[in-house]
Amino acid sequence: MRHWIQRRRHAMTLVEILVVIAIIGLLASLMVPAVKYQYRNRSVVEGERQLNAFIGAAQARAQQLGRPVGIWIERFQKEAPLPIAGANAALNSALPVGANYAVSIYQAEVPRPYTGDLRDSRITVTNNGADWVINFPPASALLNPNNPLIRAGERFKVQFDHRGPFHEAMRLATPTTPGTAEYILLLDTVGTGGQIPKAALNGSGVPYTVHRRPARSLNPPLRLPQGAVIDLSVSGIGPGGYEFNSTLAAAQRPVVVMFQPDGSVGDVYYDGAVDQPLGWIHLLVGRQEQVNPTTPLLDTETETANLMNTDNRWISINHRTGTVTSEVLDNINNWVRADPNRDNLTLADKIRFSRKLVRTGTGLEGN
Numbered sequence: 001m002r003h004w005i006q007r008r009r010h011a012m013t014l015v016e017i018l019v020v021i022a023i024i025g026l027l028a029s030l031m032v033p034a035v036k037y038q039y040r041n042r043s044v045v046e047g048e049r050q051l052n053a054f055i056g057a058a059q060a061r062a063q064q065l066g067r068p069v070g071i072w073i074e075r076f077q078k079e080a081p082l083p084i085a086g087a088n089a090a091l092n093s094a095l096p097v098g099a100n101y102a103v104s105i106y107q108a109e110v111p112r113p114y115t116g117d118l119r120d121s122r123i124t125v126t127n128n129g130a131d132w133v134i135n136f137p138p139a140s141a142l143l144n145p146n147n148p149l150i151r152a153g154e155r156f157k158v159q160f161d162h163r164g165p166f167h168e169a170m171r172l173a174t175p176t177t178p179g180t181a182e183y184i185l186l187l188d189t190v191g192t193g194g195q196i197p198k199a200a201l202n203g204s205g206v207p208y209t210v211h212r213r214p215a216r217s218l219n220p221p222l223r224l225p226q227g228a229v230i231d232l233s234v235s236g237i238g239p240g241g242y243e244f245n246s247t248l249a250a251a252q253r254p255v256v257v258m259f260q261p262d263g264s265v266g267d268v269y270y271d272g273a274v275d276q277p278l279g280w281i282h283l284l285v286g287r288q289e290q291v292n293p294t295t296p297l298l299d300t301e302t303e304t305a306n307l308m309n310t311d312n313r314w315i316s317i318n319h320r321t322g323t324v325t326s327e328v329l330d331n332i333n334n335w336v337r338a339d340p341n342r343d344n345l346t347l348a349d350k351i352r353f354s355r356k357l358v359r360t361g362t363g364l365e366g367n
Contacts, residue, residue, distance in 0.1 A: 041311050047228030048285045048313040048326050051105065054222045055317065055324050058107055059263045065109070068266050070258035072108040072216045073230060073283075075099050075246065099246045100233040100293045103224045107217035108256050114149060114210040115162075117141055122205030123158075125185070125196050132185040132196070134158065134169060137205075145181045150212060155186070155274060157211040160197050166211060167195070168274075214256050214269070224285075231284040231306045233293035237268065237319075238279030239355060240348030244270050245293060257281055263322030277319045282355055284329075286312040297332070297350060307354055308332060316358045330356040 012020075055071060062069035077098025115121065117139050124135045136142045142149060150156055153173035157166040168186040175182040185196075200206045224230070232255060236243040244255045256269040268275045286306030292298050299308040306312050309329065316325045335353035336342050 043225040043228040044285055044287060044312055047224040048315060050222055050224065051230070051283070051285060051315050052324055052326055054105055055315070059259045059322055061107065061109075062259045062261050063263070066261050068110045068214070068258040068260055070108040070214060070256055070266075072106040072214070073102045073232070073244075073255040073257075074104045074106060074216075074221075075232070075252075075254060076101055076103055076229070097291055097293065101229040101231050101288065101291045102255075103229050103288075104221045105224075105230070106221040107219050108214040108258065109217050110214050110258070111212050114142075114212065115208065121207065123160075123200065123208045124203065124205040125200045134183040134185060135205075136183070142183070142210075143181055145175075145179060147181065150181075150183075150210075152181075154213060156213060158185075159209040159211070160200055161206045162209050164197075165195065213274075214258055216254075227288055228285060229288045229291060231286045231291050231312075233291060234296050234307045234351055235283045236351075237275070237277045237281055240346075240350075240352035241279070241282070242296075242348070242351055243275075247271070257317065259322055265317060265319040265322060280319055280358070281317040282358065283315045283317075284312060285315055296347065299333075307351065314355055314358050316355070325358055327357045329354045 058069050058071050075098070077096045116137065118137070121137050121140065123137065126133050126135060141147050145152075150171045152171055152175075155168060155170045158169050159166045169183055170186055172182045172184060197206050232244040232246065234242050234245070235255075236245070246253070253270065253272050256267075258266040258268070260266045265277055265281060268277050268281065284306055286309060290304055290306040290309060290312075292303075292305040296305050296307045298305040307329070310331055312329050314325075314327050314329060316327070317323070318325070330353060332350050332353045335356070336345060336350065339345060
């Protein structure tokens with residue numbers, strides 16, 4: 001009997017067990033938000049690391065092939081939702097938020113140059129009074145209106161006699177003669193025909209090389225970790241550029257950054273146009289729920305836009321060397337308070353503030 005009583009003294013009562021359970025529950029409730037925050041932040045950091053490596057792989061591929069290779073940033077949602085019949089116009093969003101962020105990144109490659117279907121294919125150029133028209137030989141596949149090489153409305157580059165500059169050109173979206181494929185030169189520098197070889201202006205013609213627009217590679221894409229995205233609404237070129245922010249007309253267009261074989265940035269495609277950047281390319285790696293293209297400076301107790309979250313990261317590419325720099329966002333509010341012209345600051349100014357750390361991590365501004 002005495003032995004049984006002694007054993008009971010070492011056991012826990014029901015009240016003690018409930019107290020321990022309550023303490024464990026309290027600790028768990030305190031730990032879950034912290035663990036969740038660390039996990040979310042880790043997805044952004046991991047997405048930054050993966051994107052950085054993917055860009056490096058594209059540059060290595062360009063060096064290997066000896067022709068441009070780049071990254072193809074596919075918008076998450078390409079099309080606007082169908083409008084709700086009878087609803088207020090304000091409720092029918094013209095463009096989904098998903099059009100302004102990306103989670104899938106592909107490699108982009110420039111197809112092999114096209115020099116004609118026959119060994120000695122030649123082209124001529126004529127002026128119809130409004131445009132310089134490119135006349136491909138009768139046997140060229142490009143004269144087929146259904147050809148997949150250059151689609152209606154697409155731009156391309158053409159080089160005369162396999163040397164000299166590449167001229168910007170385009171296939172007309174609406175040809176002057178229905179049922180045909182027509183091509184014109186676009187560059188203002190050929191306004192007088194000065195850069196067009198004389199042989200191209202007469203009946204003999206010259207050999208040519210056509211460089212087409214990049215195409216999405218069939219290689220497996222990079223898919224960012226769950227919750228991490230490239231926020232295109234505040235990404236762009238130069239200190240404060242946000243050109244990759246999409247409009248309804250450009251919602252179906254990806255952002256494509258091409259690298260030359262030496263690693264430098266070549267052409268950048270966005271909004272259906274092509275640009276040769278004069279500044280760094282900046283991509284913001286942030287969180288999906290913080291993409292806010294209509295209010296990019298949102299910063300309240302309950303909501304924060306990616307641009308205002310200093311835990312997010314800039315992936316910035318030097319347009320001259322191709323060097324990739326990764327850095328956290330600088331605090332915009334600190335710079336705004338210190339600016340004597342704070343009341344007149346634009347969105348581009350504030351985006352520039354957030355990129356102050358990009359170049360060296362010591363507050364020096366990126367180009």
